[in-house]
Amino acid sequence: MNDLIYNLxxxxxxxxxxxxxxxxxxxxxxxxxxxxxxxxxxLFVLAFIWLERKLVARLQDRTGPNRVGPYGLFQPIADTLKxxxxxxxxxxxxxxxxxxxxxxxxxxGPLMGLGVLPLGVHLIGADLxxxxxxxxxLGSVSEIAVLMAGWSSNNKYALLGAFRAVAQLIxxxxxxxxxxxxxxxxxxxxxxQSIVKAQNPLMFLIVMPTAFVVYFLSANAEMARTPFDLxxxxxxxxxxxxxxxxxxxxxxxxxxxxxxxxxxxxxxxTLFLGGWGGPFVDKxxxxxxxxxxxxxxxxxALWMWxxxxxxxxxxxxxxxxAWKVLVPVGVVLVLLTGFVVWLTNDYWLQLAILLPGNxxxxxxxxxxxxxxARKSGERDKRLALA
Amino acid sequence: MxxxxxxxxxILALVALLFGPITxxxxxxxxxxxxxxxxxxxxxxxxxxxxxxWVRFRAQYYLFALIFVVFDVEAIFLLPxxxxxxxxxxxxxxxxxxxxxxxxxxxxxxxxxxxLEWW
Numbered sequence: 001m002n003d004l005i006y007n008l009x010x011x012x013x014x015x016x017x018x019x020x021x022x023x024x025x026x027x028x029x030x031x032x033x034x035x036x037x038x039x040x041x042x043l044f045v046l047a048f049i050w051l052e053r054k055l056v057a058r059l060q061d062r063t064g065p066n067r068v069g070p071y072g073l074f075q076p077i078a079d080t081l082k083x084x085x086x087x088x089x090x091x092x093x094x095x096x097x098x099x100x101x102x103x104x105x106x107x108x109g110p111l112m113g114l115g116v117l118p119l120g121v122h123l124i125g126a127d128l129x130x131x132x133x134x135x136x137x138l139g140s141v142s143e144i145a146v147l148m149a150g151w152s153s154n155n156k157y158a159l160l161g162a163f164r165a166v167a168q169l170i171x172x173x174x175x176x177x178x179x180x181x182x183x184x185x186x187x188x189x190x191x192x193q194s195i196v197k198a199q200n201p202l203m204f205l206i207v208m209p210t211a212f213v214v215y216f217l218s219a220n221a222e223m224a225r226t227p228f229d230l231x232x233x234x235x236x237x238x239x240x241x242x243x244x245x246x247x248x249x250x251x252x253x254x255x256x257x258x259x260x261x262x263x264x265x266x267x268x269x270t271l272f273l274g275g276w277g278g279p280f281v282d283k284x285x286x287x288x289x290x291x292x293x294x295x296x297x298x299x300x301a302l303w304m305w306x307x308x309x310x311x312x313x314x315x316x317x318x319x320x321x322a323w324k325v326l327v328p329v330g331v332v333l334v335l336l337t338g339f340v341v342w343l344t345n346d347y348w349l350q351l352a353i354l355l356p357g358n359x360x361x362x363x364x365x366x367x368x369x370x371x372x373a374r375k376s377g378e379r380d381k382r383l384a385l386a
Numbered sequence: 387m388x389x390x391x392x393x394x395x396x397i398l399a400l401v402a403l404l405f406g407p408i409t410x411x412x413x414x415x416x417x418x419x420x421x422x423x424x425x426x427x428x429x430x431x432x433x434x435x436x437x438x439x440w441v442r443f444r445a446q447y448y449l450f451a452l453i454f455v456v457f458d459v460e461a462i463f464l465l466p467x468x469x470x471x472x473x474x475x476x477x478x479x480x481x482x483x484x485x486x487x488x489x490x491x492x493x494x495x496x497x498x499x500x501x502l503e504w505w
Contacts, residue, residue, distance in 0.1 A: 128392075248414070327503075
């Protein structure tokens, strides 16, 4: 009874292998896992849509949806039904093939990332030994889908939006990979389960908090959420690269953003918050899944909190921040972690050098950033840009 | 054992690729279909579109993409280094530090030459 899901899975394996050939058993098992993952993520996405609207509303001193069900809980279902029933308009002169392919690809990237999230002690779709690298690579699939959407819409604003979107997404992919590199050096493996198991006794949030900050901000920009959401800045570019999409095609972009929230939150919990680790997990492994989902929810709530709090960034600020702040900090972190791991094998000595090193890096970066902000504030006032 | 992991990824890829079209086709079936010229025209704040759609490409985007490619390739080289790092000695650290510093020098050069400005 301890490891409920694992024992159930073993029982199912024994029963079904008794009358079906091995390859068919694997096929059916994989299909069941994929369907279970999809149902889980759709459930979470509905919850996130509700959570976002309620949380951001409360932060803005208003109530949020409360008509559709008790506390507005059926609002996401109402939204889905509305989007299903909308007319799908294809603009004149749009590149039909690319235009139709873009929403499919934009939801394909995050969905694939689900397969490597370590949802529990033994619950992972595929424990690839290049797990985290796989997730990084999938980020690039969404980038090309964004460019396809903007290019094929036959709309100047969509095209401009797509260019800026890709500039933002590629700029923030570099610091994300550098933060992940620091974690991989500490762990010695790219496999997600190994990274979770290596965070025993302390989660990497405590060992390298600056790497967490770099990853958190880069993931925020990768998901194109406020304050990095100038790609769909309603007041600037109407709706950015997805102006010309309506109905279910728009719903795919919308869905992709929330699935990306779940996946990148899951990656952040795996890398920095200890994944499925926590008290009593060795006795009751099912608690591991609960811990993972709770930590994922915490990360998502943090991103939503930031969304409701900060104003949007200007594009040159945003790109400068990526290349002039996050990339140097990331490089310093990688070199520091490499140095510490070479220096000693003793965990506590590594911690004693890494943690202050991280905090010093963060402090120096903030100091330099403050000084530069003051200087560029003067420059902007001079050029009348502010 | 590894092949089983990748067959899972393959099945996930297939289902993920089918997820999009199936929901979109569901939407197409359920929604009305009444095209008219005004609805189908491209959106430009309610006005007629002026000029060609495919506007000129600013060179600034190219510069950012170039720097991104350099750092992306660096990241690809550093990932296997990071995985094997535990077993290698001081030489690995020094080599990687020189590699990273050469590329950071490129970033500093781009910074000083104002290639990272947006305007």
